[in-house]
Amino acid sequence: MTDIGQLDDTDIDLPIDEGEAGERRATELATRLRAVAAEDPDLAQDLVEGLIVALDRAMGGTIREHLDGPALGVAERVLQVPEQGR
Template structure:
């Protein structure tokens, strides 16, 4: 009997729809942000703030409508920052 070890989802080649692919990419991004935060919390915060600004611009200034709780508070703070021209 052969011991094949542990498999993760990258070891299995399954057809997935676009929504599942987008969700996997989002999870990978979140994982990478957590790794950065563990090494350099200030850099991670800068990256998140930049992402909020970029998403708000891409969404025509409506990012706040898609957030709630602490995420909405962070977006409000970031998008009101003087250096963002708001």
């Protein structure tokens, strides 16, 4: 007979909570964007800009309050473009 040792909570695959699920989806999105960027940087930039616009709409125009550094600079640039021009 083989002794498999003690099991603890980390050995059990339990359903994750919504916060962890959101983090996993965000990580997967970032991974996919990096893969696209490696193949087609212009497409990746277009996707990121579209995502910023969509998030700003979904957040009632407050995306800038949640960003800083280079991400804020990109958002400022993208969100200054008139909607008719997109």
